[in-house]
Amino acid sequence: MENKNETTVTVLENGPLLVSGTIKLIGKDGKEEIKEGNTALCRCGLSKNKPFCDGEHRNSDVLKS
Numbered sequence: 001m002e003n004k005n006e007t008t009v010t011v012l013e014n015g016p017l018l019v020s021g022t023i024k025l026i027g028k029d030g031k032e033e034i035k036e037g038n039t040a041l042c043r044c045g046l047s048k049n050k051p052f053c054d055g056e057h058r059n060s061d062v063l064k065s
């Protein structure tokens with residue numbers, strides 16, 4: 001049974017980590033940000049808007065196996 005309050009992380013094929021649910025994101029400067037809904041986190045290292053995915057992975061083979 002699905003828990004509506006559950007936060008899930010889905011590894012998208014050749015793409016980012018898709019976080020669904022409410023999370024508190026703490027930056028390296030200690031700044032906290034609440035994100036709700038879907039948040040795509042970069043796992044290729046190429047995003048210019050880390051920790052978020054900006055779609056740059058599409059221009060690389062980094063995540064393709």
Ligand code: FES
Pocket residue numbers: 015016017041042043044045046047052053054055056057058
């Ligand atoms: S996973 Fe999308 S830019 Fe890195």
